[in-house]
Amino acid sequence: MPDSLTGKWRPRLWAVVLLVLGLVLCLPFAGLFLFKFYAxxxxxxxxxxxxxxxxxxxAVYAELYRAETSRDATNxxxxxxxxxxxxxxxxxxxxILPPRPDAVPIxxxxxxxxxxxxxxLSRIAAASQVNTLAGYRLLDPNGNVIGGSAEVGLSLLHxxxxxxxxxxxxxxxxxxxxxxxxxxxxxxxxxxxxVRVFTAMPVVIDSDIIGAVYISRTPNHIFRxxxxxxxxxxKAGLFIIVSTGLIGxxxxxxxxxxxxxxxxxxxxxxNGKRWEPLNHYGTREIENLSRSFQSLTGRLQSQQDALKSxxxxxxxxxxxxxxxxxxAVELLRDAEMTSVQRSRFLDNIDRDTARMEDLxxxxxxxxxxxxxxxxxxxxxxxxxxxxxxxxxxxxINILNNEVPLPAHQDTLKIVLTHLLENAQQHGADxxxxxxxxxxxxxxxxxxxxxxxxxxxxxxxxxxxxxxTRRDLGGTGMGLNIVKAIVEALDGCIKLxxxxxxxxxxxxxxxxxxx
Numbered sequence: 001m002p003d004s005l006t007g008k009w010r011p012r013l014w015a016v017v018l019l020v021l022g023l024v025l026c027l028p029f030a031g032l033f034l035f036k037f038y039a040x041x042x043x044x045x046x047x048x049x050x051x052x053x054x055x056x057x058x059a060v061y062a063e064l065y066r067a068e069t070s071r072d073a074t075n076x077x078x079x080x081x082x083x084x085x086x087x088x089x090x091x092x093x094x095x096i097l098p099p100r101p102d103a104v105p106i107x108x109x110x111x112x113x114x115x116x117x118x119x120x121l122s123r124i125a126a127a128s129q130v131n132t133l134a135g136y137r138l139l140d141p142n143g144n145v146i147g148g149s150a151e152v153g154l155s156l157l158h159x160x161x162x163x164x165x166x167x168x169x170x171x172x173x174x175x176x177x178x179x180x181x182x183x184x185x186x187x188x189x190x191x192x193x194x195v196r197v198f199t200a201m202p203v204v205i206d207s208d209i210i211g212a213v214y215i216s217r218t219p220n221h222i223f224r225x226x227x228x229x230x231x232x233x234x235k236a237g238l239f240i241i242v243s244t245g246l247i248g249x250x251x252x253x254x255x256x257x258x259x260x261x262x263x264x265x266x267x268x269x270x271n272g273k274r275w276e277p278l279n280h281y282g283t284r285e286i287e288n289l290s291r292s293f294q295s296l297t298g299r300l301q302s303q304q305d306a307l308k309s310x311x312x313x314x315x316x317x318x319x320x321x322x323x324x325x326x327x328a329v330e331l332l333r334d335a336e337m338t339s340v341q342r343s344r345f346l347d348n349i350d351r352d353t354a355r356m357e358d359l360x361x362x363x364x365x366x367x368x369x370x371x372x373x374x375x376x377x378x379x380x381x382x383x384x385x386x387x388x389x390x391x392x393x394x395x396i397n398i399l400n401n402e403v404p405l406p407a408h409q410d411t412l413k414i415v416l417t418h419l420l421e422n423a424q425q426h427g428a429d430x431x432x433x434x435x436x437x438x439x440x441x442x443x444x445x446x447x448x449x450x451x452x453x454x455x456x457x458x459x460x461x462x463x464x465x466x467x468t469r470r471d472l473g474g475t476g477m478g479l480n481i482v483k484a485i486v487e488a489l490d491g492c493i494k495l496x497x498x499x500x501x502x503x504x505x506x507x508x509x510x511x512x513x514x
Contacts, residue, residue, distance in 0.1 A: 017251045025244045043197060044087035046219040047172050050199035051085050053132060054213045058203045060124060061138060064117040065203070065210050089174050089197065096195055097175045100216075103154035106144045114146040114211070121147035137214035141166060146211070156214065165200035165212040172199045177218060195219065258282035262290055269297050321352035328352075375489065376408035380433060383409050383416070391420050391431075399434040405442060406508045407489055416446070418482045419504060423448035428501060442508050449501040458495055 011019075089095065110118075118138065125136035125148050138147040143157025143166060156162045161171035177196040198216045202209050261278050269275045275297045281287035328345040331337065337345075380401040388396055405412060416433070423431055428450030436443050453461055461479055486493045491508040 014252075014256055017248065017256065021244050021248050021251075024247070025240065040090055042219045043089050043174060043195065046197045046217055047087040047089045047199065049132075050134065050197060050215045050217055051087065051170070051172070051201070053128065053134060054199050054201040054215050057121075057125070057128075057136065057138070057213045057215070058201050061117075061121060061203045061211060061213060062205050064120055065113065066205060068113050068117055085170055087172070089172055095174060097160075097173050099176050099178050100196075100198065101159055103145065103151045103156055104158060106142075106153065106155045108142050108144070110140045110142070110144045110146055114140045114144075118146035118152070122149075122152065125149055132217070134215050134217040139166070139212040139214055141209060141211055143212075148214075159200075159214075161198055161200040162212060162214055165202045165214070166209060168202050168204070168209055170199075170201050172197065174198075253280075254282035255286070258286045258290075262286065262293065265290075266293060266297075274301065321356050324352045325349050375406070376411075377404045377406060378409035378412060379404050380412075380435060383413050386413060387416055387420070390417065391424065393429070394420060394424060395430045396420075397430070397432040399432065400436065401433075403435040403437055403442070405435060405444060411485060411489070415482050415485055415506070418479065419446050422479060423450050423502065426450040426452075426502070440507075444506045444508075445496075445503060446506075447498065447501065447503040452498070452501050453495065461495060 121138045125138065128134070129136060129149050135150065136148040137145050137151060137156065139156060139162065140146050143155050143159075143162055145151045145154050145156060157166070161173050164171040174195045174197055177194050196216055196218050198214070200212055200214045203211045203213060258278060258281055261280070265275060265278065275294045277294065278287075278290050281290060325348075328349045332342060332345055380398050384396075384398060384401060407415075420431060423446075426448075428448035430449045432445075432447045434445045434447070436445065483493050486506055486508075489508060491506060493504060493506045496503045496505050
């Protein structure tokens with residue numbers, strides 16, 4: 001049926017394949033919009049790094065303070081409880097704070113000791129900043145910046161995380177980043193480029209908070225990684241493109257192309273044109289499908305040829321009795337016909353009518369041959385009694401009657417009935433049925449001691465309507481019905497040479513007969 005008549009729209013195979021390939025190709029690029037998880041990882045890595053730096057800087061701060069105050073360091077050498085700090089920042093919108101407030105002038109001057117250690121802390125911070133790129137602020141207990149990379153001499157006490165640190169809490173926050181230059185368009189895909197991480201850690205000596213370390217840094221982002229790996233990413237992109245193209249070629253070569261060719265074959269086969277095998281099957285399944293179509297079209301073509309042949313034969317076979325009946329009817333209308341002549345013509349009509357009935361019955365049996373070809377398994381033992389009872393005038397010898405045959409017992413009865421009737425009609429009184437099974441398959445051989453078949457008729461006995469008993473009412477369809485049933489069981493039948501009588505051999509389930 002043409003596509004326009006199916007009523008329901010369905011995509012073509014090439015469209016489905018193209019869509020799948022497009023999705024595969026877009027997967028790497030779709031990852032650009034799914035950076036939230038990776039951005040969280042980058043922010044937490046930055047937080048972890050700042051916590052580590054703050055811990056080191058707090059330890060340096062404490063040592064410098066202790067050295068300046070000559071404070072007893074005995075307690076510092078005691079075993080302390082470990083209190084590990086883990087990163088916890090998130091890139092969720094509610095977790096990102098506004099930009100950090102600017103520093104304000106100090107309201108209370110730092111103590112002298114902080115003014116003395118401040119420059120040393122600034123020097124250490126400057127040396128660290130060269131590699132870490134972090135911003136350092138070293139604070140006294142009043143929130144005054146005494147050292148660091150910037151804002152020295154100002155106060156950050158009003159900043160939330162600083163106030164929390166001066167109360168003894170380690171605080172990390174993510175704040176919106178203020179850029180001095182416009183943000184590149186590509187950075188819009190990564191939120192990590194628009195925040196800055198701040199960590200404030202108290203400096204404690206003997207449970208006294210002497211100050212705080214305040215460090216900040218912008219997290220790394222995915223595009224910096226992309227830039228660093230640009231050559232490898234280019235190779236990966238090329239590999240993805242080539243792989244996608246290769247997948248598309250494989251689909252086309254092994255699926256789309258064979259199916260399109262198969263569709264073309266099914267549309268062009270018929271009207272006298274035979275099925276032509278495909279040049280490229282692609283896959284084993286398509287090859288099996290093609291061979292199934294070939295077998296189906298072959299059977300349909302054979303049925304079409306048989307129908308044409310039977311139509312011609314039936315026309316020919318029925319013409320003679322119909323002509324006889326028509327002529328007899330015309331003569332019977334002659335009032336001067338004697339009773340003897342009338343009886344003779346009535347006998348002719350009766351004989352011709354009986355022949356037409358036999359022909360029609362034979363044709364009906366032939367048309368039902370495939371339906372009667374029921375698959376199954378049986379042995380000659382199961383039908384032996386029925387066969388002997390039906391042909392009581394024949395001596396039937398059965399050899400290997402327990403060997404199973406691949407046919408239903410009703411089907412086997414029909415086949416043997418036609419073969420035994422044919423043997424009986426040709427003067428046989430002794431028939432041998434032998435079943436054999438070997439590496440070539442299972443076979444059934446029927447041998448009789450009748451008149452046999454002449455050499456001139458050997459090639460014609462299995463053709464429809466051929467009979468040597470036409471004058472005795474033979475229709476020539478019995479052996480042809482047997483052939484049709486056997487072939488419907490995917491078997492074959494062959495007339496074998498035999499010195500006396502006739503011998504037919506039947507092979508089952510696609511087994512050939514040499």
